[in-house]
Structures are given as structure tokens and as C-alpha cells.
Amino acid sequence: MADHQQGFSLIETLVALALLGLVSGTVYSSYTASMLGSEESAQTALATRFAKSKLDEISAIGVLDESRHQGTTGDGFRWRVEVTPIEDQETSAAQARQQPRGQRTAALAALVTVTVSWQGRNADRSVELTTVRLIAAQTSGEREG
Numbered sequence: 781m782a783d784h785q786q787g788f789s790l791i792e793t794l795v796a797l798a799l800l801g802l803v804s805g806t807v808y809s810s811y812t813a814s815m816l817g818s819e820e821s822a823q824t825a826l827a828t829r830f831a832k833s834k835l836d837e838i839s840a841i842g843v844l845d846e847s848r849h850q851g852t853t854g855d856g857f858r859w860r861v862e863v864t865p866i867e868d869q870e871t872s873a874a875q876a877r878q879q880p881r882g883q884r885t886a887a888l889a890a891l892v893t894v895t896v897s898w899q900g901r902n903a904d905r906s907v908e909l910t911t912v913r914l915i916a917a918q919t920s921g922e923r924e925g
Contacts, residue, residue, distance in 0.1 A: 820900060827857055827896040827907040834861055834894045835909055846890075857898050864891045866912065889914050 788796075830853065838861060850860040866889040890913050897906035 816901060820905070823898060823900070823905065824907060827898060830857060830859065831894040831896045831907055831909045834859060835892060835911060838863065838892050839913060857896050860895045862893045865889070866891055
């Protein structure tokens, strides 16, 4: 009579469990890395939308003076807006020669930079948007009386 074995041996079962453990660990670490990357991506997208809304807010104001503003949001973002007038050096010199003494013409454009930063998982992260906005020429001066 032949002796027929039914089922798996102990060694076959241990090898199968070891392989299952290795594959499960690899899949889990890949999943975790993917979720962390997704979270960082979502934070970056949110910060970019906030920076864009700040640029739109600055554009809606209309008059841009040299200034710096900063603050925080309720969800942990820090923001900073810097407005720097841009003056064309040749135009400024020509206008200065043609204008009466004591008057000056403001810049026609301003560089607007919005920086939004936040604490990421391992390091500080930030998004910076910069644009040039045209502004109306403004003349200021003293009246002689």
C-alpha cells in the first residue's frame, strides 16, 4: 500500500506565511508613503488657492502702495504680502526733469508677492506667487501759496 500525504507540511506553511509577511509589509509601506504624499499635495493646493485669493484681493483694492502685510489662517497657514513699486529708471529721470519742483509721479506698476507657508510633516513648506500689477500714475506735491 502506498502512503499518500494530504495537506501541507509545516515547512511549506511557514514559507508561505513568511512570503505573505514580506508582501504585506511592502504594500503597507507603499500605501503609507502614498497617503503622506497625497496629504502634502493637498496642503500645497490649499496654500496655492489661498495665495491666489490674496493676489485677487490686492488687485481688487486698486491703489497699491509700498507695503507689507502678514497674518495667519485658522488652519495653520502663515501668509505674507509684499507690494513693491516698480519704477522705470529712464522714465523717472525724464519725468523728474519735466515736473515742477516738489512734485513726483508714483510708479506705474507694482511687484506683488504673496508667500504662504506651513509646517509640513518633516519640514517647513511654502508657496510663493509673484505678479506685476499696473497702477494709475499719481502725482503728489506741495502747493505754493
